[in-house]
Amino acid sequence: MNITVCIKRVPDTETRIRIEGTEIDTNGVKFVMSPYDEFAVEAALRVTESLGEGEVTVLTFGDDSSQETLRAALAMGAHRAVLLKGAVSMDGLATAKTLVPELETMDAPLVLFGVKSADDDQQQVGPMVATLMDRACVTAVSAFEVGEGGVRCQREVDGGTETVEVRTPAVLSITKGAFEPRYASLKGIMAAKRKPLEEKEAQAAPSRLQIEQMDYPPERPEGRVVGEGPEAVDELVRLLREEAKAL
Amino acid sequence: MGDILAFAEQHEGSIRSGSYEVVSAAAQVAAGLGGATHALLLGSPGLSGAAGRLGAYGADVIRVAEHEALASYSPEVYAATVADAVREGGYTAVVFAATSQGKDLAPRVAALLDVPLASDVTGIGTDGGGVTARRPVYAGKAFVRLAIDATPAILSIRPNVFGASERAAAGTIESFTPDVTEPKSRVVERKAAEGASVDVAEASIVVSGGRGMRDPENWNLLEDLREALGPEAALGASRAVVDAGWRPHGEQVGQTGKTVAPKLYIAVGISGAIQHLAGMRTSQTIVAVNKDPDAPIFGVADYGIVGDAFEVLPRLTEAIKVLKHGG
Numbered sequence A: 001m002n003i004t005v006c007i008k009r010v011p012d013t014e015t016r017i018r019i020e021g022t023e024i025d026t027n028g029v030k031f032v033m034s035p036y037d038e039f040a041v042e043a044a045l046r047v048t049e050s051l052g053e054g055e056v057t058v059l060t061f062g063d064d065s066s067q068e069t070l071r072a073a074l075a076m077g078a079h080r081a082v083l084l085k086g087a088v089s090m091d092g093l094a095t096a097k098t099l100v101p102e103l104e105t106m107d108a109p110l111v112l113f114g115v116k117s118a119d120d121d122q123q124q125v126g127p128m129v130a131t132l133m134d135r136a137c138v139t140a141v142s143a144f145e146v147g148e149g150g151v152r153c154q155r156e157v158d159g160g161t162e163t164v165e166v167r168t169p170a171v172l173s174i175t176k177g178a179f180e181p182r183y184a185s186l187k188g189i190m191a192a193k194r195k196p197l198e199e200k201e202a203q204a205a206p207s208r209l210q211i212e213q214m215d216y217p218p219e220r221p222e223g224r225v226v227g228e229g230p231e232a233v234d235e236l237v238r239l240l241r242e243e244a245k246a247l
Numbered sequence B: 001m002g003d004i005l006a007f008a009e010q011h012e013g014s015i016r017s018g019s020y021e022v023v024s025a026a027a028q029v030a031a032g033l034g035g036a037t038h039a040l041l042l043g044s045p046g047l048s049g050a051a052g053r054l055g056a057y058g059a060d061v062i063r064v065a066e067h068e069a070l071a072s073y074s075p076e077v078y079a080a081t082v083a084d085a086v087r088e089g090g091y092t093a094v095v096f097a098a099t100s101q102g103k104d105l106a107p108r109v110a111a112l113l114d115v116p117l118a119s120d121v122t123g124i125g126t127d128g129g130g131v132t133a134r135r136p137v138y139a140g141k142a143f144v145r146l147a148i149d150a151t152p153a154i155l156s157i158r159p160n161v162f163g164a165s166e167r168a169a170a171g172t173i174e175s176f177t178p179d180v181t182e183p184k185s186r187v188v189e190r191k192a193a194e195g196a197s198v199d200v201a202e203a204s205i206v207v208s209g210g211r212g213m214r215d216p217e218n219w220n221l222l223e224d225l226r227e228a229l230g231p232e233a234a235l236g237a238s239r240a241v242v243d244a245g246w247r248p249h250g251e252q253v254g255q256t257g258k259t260v261a262p263k264l265y266i267a268v269g270i271s272g273a274i275q276h277l278a279g280m281r282t283s284q285t286i287v288a289v290n291k292d293p294d295a296p297i298f299g300v301a302d303y304g305i306v307g308d309a310f311e312v313l314p315r316l317t318e319a320i321k322v323l324k325h326g327g
């Protein structure tokens, strides 16, 4: 079974963010594959490896620098990569509409997404793509099994877990769980250089979410150490009740 | 000028408490843009009996879609029903809760209606007749204000940030039987997390433990505190203890876990790594208990106690019990 994984290049989560106008200054910022997308790539590789057939394609919509992210996925073991070149916005529906025509040309009964991107964190592109393609979609999947004509998924919901079954073709968005990503081996990194990476101009849909302003999170008021050890508890509770009105 | 719609969630026929906040947020948008506030509730026949309270939080009209197929959440069926109701009602804005159901549903509704979605917003503006949304990006290291250039404007709001406000008025209940579509997925099993009555992402108080708790056996100390704080409190965890298998991932707070914004967040034995802060820094009041006075968690904590969790926790639980029940 062929699987396509949609991945995104994002700033490393350790990175300090410097704001310039309505963007971040990318000078000196290290970029990585979004962590949940790594889980999704890992999941796809495990399925094709255990079935002993099928190819994993990684797809991204981004600028030239996203080649690096695609190569990282190829080094993990993905078979081929497609870059849709264009300017990405925060409008996940615009991103979904840009990805769908490409996904429609692919023979992939399973399309995987990360549950959320580490930069925009909109948690929407996966289910939007599924809706546009009229496919079944399970979000926040922490583990899944591919069976005859369908997929059985474990998913996280508020207050518990669910087991959900869907028929393929299907779209899954992957959360943290069973798919701890592998490190690329040296052999994998060498092999990735020769794997096919196709570049196309994206037919990007216009964004309808305009960033008017970007700023740093409000400073939290200066905190204070109430005291040391259990003796400080009474004062803490008093402050929580009278000052913070949190109890 | 159209009306504003709030999507209300129910669980087994009772309205989920976060829905009152969504209705209040929608009423706030209606106050800015004009129009009435409607609430939409989906569930089995007879559900309208439970719907009245939504009026007290700002819903002028409460529309209840009643159908056996809507008894519990089913993604495509719910999405199609909501999209139909939005089209028919000609709404200016639609507000969801950024709960696990809302995060699954809102993008599907937005795609069906061909409009963008601003997720997990912490502020809504209505100046100048349009809708803007304030929301965190880069794991909370920055915030953006987004102008939503489409009608209806669709938003999901981060739980506990907006607050529910009661008023002395009731809404009119209108129940209807929608045409339903075929589901594309089937839930074969549902498991509730142990002990918790409310999920960490929605709880108004969170008691979180980290590696400083040393051993999963010691979680009884955190559980005792949670219990003393009442049914609105839930347990959270750092990634270190989830990775160690001490706690389920459903409790993880942070960049690769849940984002929470409770009224009170109590971090015990958690160092305060940037990825943990990403998940809790918009909490209203943060308390840290850590034996290391230089732990970064003290940098975001409103109140800190430098000390050993094993000494502080029992005292804190006792003090809360005294406060709540007079001993």
Ligand SMILES: Cc1cc2nc3c(=O)[nH]c(=O)nc-3n(C[C@H](O)[C@H](O)[C@H](O)COP(=O)(O)OP(=O)(O)OC[C@H]3O[C@@H](n4cnc5c(N)ncnc54)[C@H](O)[C@@H]3O)c2cc1C
Residues within 6 Å of the ligand: A013, A035, B209, B210, B211, B212, B213, B237, B238, B239, B240, B241, B252, B253, B254, B255, B256, B257, B258, B268, B269, B270, B271, B272, B273, B274, B275, B276, B279, B289, B290, B291, B292, B295, B307, B308, B309, B310
């Ligand atoms: C891509 C990525 C994503 C991540 N996502 C997350 C995430 O979602 N959530 C998350 O939490 N982390 C996340 N992390 C991990 C994060 O970087 C930290 O490693 C983690 O948060 C540390 O957990 P901790 O605070 O429990 O443990 P530690 O950092 O080991 O801290 C333990 C603390 O306990 C204190 N302590 C020890 N004994 C006691 C005692 N007896 N009483 C009181 N205090 C005591 C110590 O002083 C210390 O401050 C992520 C990391 C990466 C790279």
Ligand SMILES: Nc1ncnc2c1ncn2[C@@H]1O[C@H](COP(=O)(O)O)[C@@H](O)[C@H]1O
Residues within 6 Å of the ligand: A006, A007, A008, A034, A036, A037, A059, A060, A061, A062, A088, A092, A095, A112, A113, A114, A115, A116, A117, A118, A120, A121, A122, A123, A124, A125, A126
């Ligand atoms: N520009 C993009 N190119 C490819 N996939 C993307 C892109 N943006 C988002 N995705 C996918 O959609 C998921 C959710 O992103 P988001 O809705 O932005 O939180 C990501 O984890 C990726 O799998």
